[in-house]
Amino acid sequence: MDKLKTGIKNLDYILGGGIPVYSLNIVSGSPGSGKTIFVQNIIFNSARNGLKSLYLTTISESQFKMVRHLQGFKFFADDFLGDKVIYGDLGAVLREQGTDKVLGYLTEMIKRHLPNIVVIDSFKAIRDIFPDEKAFKAFVFDLAAALSIWEVTVFLIGEYEEKELTLLSEFAVADGIFHLYGQEEKRFQKRYLRILKMRGTNFEHGEHLFKISHAGIEVYPRMKPEDNELQYEVRLGKKGFGITGLDEMLCGGLTEGTITLISGSTGTGKTAFALKFLLEGAEKGEKGLFLSFEEPVAQLQNTARHLGWEIDRYLADGRLDIKFISPIELDVDKHAFEILDIVREKKVKRFVIDSISSFERSVYDLQKYRDYLWAMGQQLKGQHITTIFTVLNEELFSPMIVTKAQISLMADNVIILRYVEADSSIRKVVGILKARGSDHDKALREYEITKNGINILGKLDKADMLR
């Protein structure tokens, strides 16, 4: 089936290539949800592909105001006006001639302009003019039939509430339904879109974040764990930290393509361990990406220099890349998608997120957070990327809690960093809680972080100090 490419970032991907041509689509949402911009973006993108659109306003927004608002968007081009994008006023016909003249007017406009796309904004306004539901239902049926015969793809825009979407007759006739809505989350005002129906194509269900910027609409597809069992080739290669004692504890290092959690309380050195893992990879020519939600790039560079590690050379030659996203700006819906894009583009072999606790804090729904991490984890494993997620353990002296959200279940390896009391002083110990598919040292070993890096020391003598 031929598809109309919307040209909106990631929307065609969600739609399995685009909107089936000659389909009748309803774009619903409350006022201010972005319906008009959504459709305008599609018609201007289509104009660039040589397609002609007829945009008919009713009584909700004047053409003058609409065009005035659109001028701020990058997709808008006034060269298309009157040629590829033609505006018409259906409201005048409705007011002066009544509802029974609408179809005739539409057909005349189609004969005159031969458009590929017809938009009616707002269709809900037409519904409100009809005397009864029966007459409106007949009109919708006739409209759908007439427009499809003229090989037109239709967008009907309306201020429908979510509860109306299953009740009103136009939704039964529609081939596609896009529902746009907003939601106030902890720190961001979010916009979401859901495709409730799309005949003739497979599409990605669920809510997808979208943003409206100067560039127009950008969609961030929902990240979801795969329905099917993850199939990927297990590689037996080991990826070391370059920390002698730790690599010994791990019997050579982390198994390639696995996910490791490094859990520890504040100051235990989670960031340093993770950074060293990437520097060791860079030394071996493997590209690494360090995604920091905690420390800016300069601070991480300083840490590495203090520990005697060569970081600047690797940053300069591109073997190591550090991206810092302020936890205040972190928007998981958007960034989770972008992160995977960067990992793919840069052909990263070793990847660190420091820390996933920041992810957790920025998501209002814990289940959503788990879904994001599972989905990311699956995609990273599928690409054989050896990944470390650091996670903050808020219990200073307890090794028992890895993460509150039971994220440790998705990890192949779990490394615990913790404080213990011994001889009236606080010491740090490292232990391997789990190393899937590989043997590992079960002991807890003391470690120190000095200007010479991370040194793994011996086992603790006074094990009774552990709680």
Added chain:
Amino acid sequence: MGELIEKQIERYETLLREMWTASAKYLGTFSANLLVERVVWEVSQEYREMELLQYNEEGISCAGISASLKKNPDLPANDMFAKFILRYLEILARLLGHEKTEKIAKKLDEEFPGFLLTARGNERWIN
């Protein structure tokens, strides 16, 4: 001469009815008539007489065209009907897909051997 034209128009009428019935099976009679309306409008840009084609829920009648031809025997009716049929099938192919349209075309070809081949010449209705 008059009889010849009548016979010729009768033949076209039968062909159009067959085509209309076959397409209504997929489109429904309402949409099949909308398609006829569209093609009538398109062909009438060249041949105004096409507007004399009568159609409703029951089917198609060429009585109006036949009467007009009697007054104006020079009208290139063959070309007008050929254009109508080709355009109808061309749109149908885009709406229903190639497979179903080929099925309709094959049926027409069986009942009116050689007509579609002559009408379309080197053209194909399937893009």
